[in-house]
Amino acid sequence: MSFLTMLPVWVLMTSFLAAMIIFMLPEHRHGLRTTINIVAALIKIAFIILLLRLVAQQYTPEVSFELLPGLYFVLKADALAMLFAGLSSILWLCTTIYAIGYLENSPNRSRFFGYFSLCVASTMGISLAGNLFTFLIFYELLTLSTYPLVVHRGTQQALNAGRIYLTYTLIGGLVLLLGVACVYAFVGDIAFGDTTKMAEFVAREPVSAAVIFLLLISGMAVKAALFPVHGWLPKAMVAPAPVSALLHAVAVVKAGAFGVIRVVYDVFGVALSWQQGYLFVLSIFASFTILYGSWRAIQQIDIKKRLAFSTVSQVSYILLGVTLLGPIGTIGGLVHLLHQGLMKVTLFFCAGNYAETLGIHKITELNGTGKRMPYTSIAFTVGALGMIGLPPIAGFISKWYLGTGALAANMQWVIWVLLASSLLNATYFLPLLHRIWFLPQKGPWPDEVSNQKKYRDAIPLLLIPTLITAGLSITAGLFAGSDFSPLSWVQLIVTREYQP
């Protein structure tokens, strides 16, 4: 096999090997660990760029071997896989830099970065998986590798949160396993993208097919934090900021959403799911989650909790986009996967900056931070306005495609859901911006870190990734029409999806 064909394996291996080496390094080798982390992240980005070029030229590298008779382990880099892989690799680099700054002088860094890389490796596996079985392996691996990150601090609160997280995701995994087993038992091994076998099965046994769909989607829904199984997400907020950023923007919730996309588009086929009415049910759940998540976000007074509920709401935008039949809605859902990732990671970085630099955790403590930490506050503003959906930030582009896609799919009620959600988004983000920029500081900061006085803002290692992701969220929206934007990549995916 040539190097190019093996590329999916190399992409996976960069972070997997990095994880292994980091686990083996002694705790005090900070410099070496940092170097390995950054170099691995850069190599991965280089591989991904190479892969993107290959995929754009209609070439699909695929690695496949038979584990058991009839059970294949497949890694395949198709256009959809590259969307998620690209997002993960960029945000991995940013989050790694951020985590290095965030965890400076704290214990157990070897463990943290090891699991961190492992988590990214499983995310890569999820994106590149070529069939349900491979997907399931990495999906479970992701659950296990994120648990140590959630409980990293080791406090009672963290352990409790970790337990809840594990209960939710393991049960979700179990349901998914059941679904996958059913698929293999009744239909056989289905490569992603090959929907003919499933179509036959649906025609033959519509009820069993519906049950399988339900099992698969329920399994994914736990990670995608769909109502009513979203409870773990706000609880997991006790984790360190880079973990929250990674969990929320990239790894876990997106893995769930991505799984739903795979099931709908590549296992059942979107036209079939629509015709069977599965998508309508899913769209109801997604719409309710959108409104419910925003509603709950308004009630939170902890910044990270508010962001968490905002994520619950925003991830369902992706699911909603998936349920809209027709290219425009699909573009909206898929592009939001990327846009929301960029914007939400920015917001979590900012929340981490506030907490690390000034000890701010509550919304009421944000008064006057705009003067003290202008750059972080600008990044926060960009993220928040993007979430509300204002141009030129990327959020508008996704919202536009979702809204027009809903109309194209003849589901006018969806635009009222979108607008109500935007209104709620404005309700829970604009008061924060008002506090940050217009209200004067209220007493001394809760826990100002004294040795950082020489910096006006957070330390550079925290600030730079924040500004990069904020900049990317603007760029993705501002230059959406250019050939290198996420939007044009998604348009490529969708063209291939709807043109057999």
Place this chain on the structure above:
Amino acid sequence: MTFLQFWLLLTPCAPFLAITAFFHPNWRKYLPYLSVLAPLPALILSFMPSQSLSVPWLFLGSVWMADEMQHIFLRVSALLWFFSACYGVGYINNSTKAPRFWLLWLMTLSGNLGLIISQDIVSFYGFFALMTFSAYGLVIHNQNKAALFAGKVYLVMAVIGEMFILAGLFLTSEAASHSSVLFTDLRASLIHANNLPLIISCLLIGFGVKAGLPFLHMWLPLAHPVAPTPASAVLSGAMIKAGLFAWLTLIPLGIITLPNIGFTMLLLGLFAAFGAAIIGFCQSAPKAILAYSSISQMGLISCAIGTALIFPQSWQTLFPVVLLFTFHHGITKGALFLSVGIKEHYKSIPIIIICTAMLIPALSLIGVFNSGIHAKLALKHALSAPYLPTWLLPSITATAATTTLLMLRFLYCLWLEKAVTPKKLPPSMLIGWLSLVSLCALGPSLLLSELTLPTILQQWQQALNLVWLPLFTLLVWYFLRPYCTYSFKAGDILFPLLKIKVFLDYIQLHRPVFKTPLKLSLVQHLPAILNRLNCIEHTFSRYIAASFILIIALFVVAVLF
């Protein structure tokens, strides 16, 4: 890219170039002067030939264009921003808040200029949002209780407006079967849309918040009195016009016929013209009176738009008149707002100059002075077409009486509020104010040479017809003066609406749920239900495993049988 296209690109970017000065502590002191210069490219652009610029990689493919209508809106906006900034150089004292004010000023300016030249949905909406949200900072600049309240009302209404706009834009895009985001294509396909009334209503309501449509106007009389004077001038002169501009750009007026919506607009416009004037007459803050006057004047324009929706054939003559009226009202209202600041700074200015400069815009707004005569006559001429209802023209004529009362009240309140120990007027304020006043006096024929206006304006005896009603009003007012003692709180219908705030307070869930005994009215049941959901979620998370499997099992059973 040609030079003209570069200039088009420069117009909304110039304020951003000026903003760079904010980021260097030593350059911040130049920010006010840069703000004065920032609208100049737009002013120059408005005298250049028509041109357009297509930027396919920006957003979803953007087109920027400056044509006749854009030129006129750019000209009135740029003139207002220019002279108001000039006035502001002296008005905004060098407090710590000053750099922030100028930063937000420049951002609002960029939004205002940018939306005028945008010809596609995304850049238009972007610039519109930039203007809306930056102007919030201008409204609450003083940060006292009144300003914060006004800011809150402004922001809530603006955000609700944005949602209507977005709904309208989604539906507009559907009419073009989602193939284009350019206004030219959208207007063309809107004509064939089958849910046209819904689309047009969304757009009229959404932009109506900015344009001060009655029942959507509450932020205006609250925001204008509390904002710094130069900011009120541009809010009322230029930003209100942004809503109107959006109507003119997006709605294919003169082609579509929507009698019901048109009639509603017509009635709303007349209601605003009279109702706002009456409420305004009961105000005591000069700027609140001017805000109500703006609502009343915009009512006249709403009348024109309503007429065009009922009788599309009238748009041919109405369109230039609306542009003329916009220009006239923008400049005049700007001059009036700037004159409010003189009440504390009239030391060592000859009384004759003050009186003349106060009276010119006031008389012009009533319609008995130069540009006012033009605007009023042209409007009445356009609305006197034989197929229009006969009651329309007399009602338009009658608004001269209400405007007279408003201006009377304004000058009177200004006189009452004048400072006992006046300060000296900074030269920049004097220049800004007197320049706008002289623009008022110059008249539109010089400034709007490209408009083809009805020939009736040349007949000066027509102008005499405009004089008798204001004079009569003066007489009536003189005799009935002792009986006019009513007063209204600025913001009128907002306060009954604020009773709903009880409801909003209830759902602010920073307090324990279900701990206080509740007596729920019907409207309060919704939050209770939602709170109940929270409780359910709480219980749910305690029994996650069991519940989840139970739900799945139930689903499976339900589907299987």
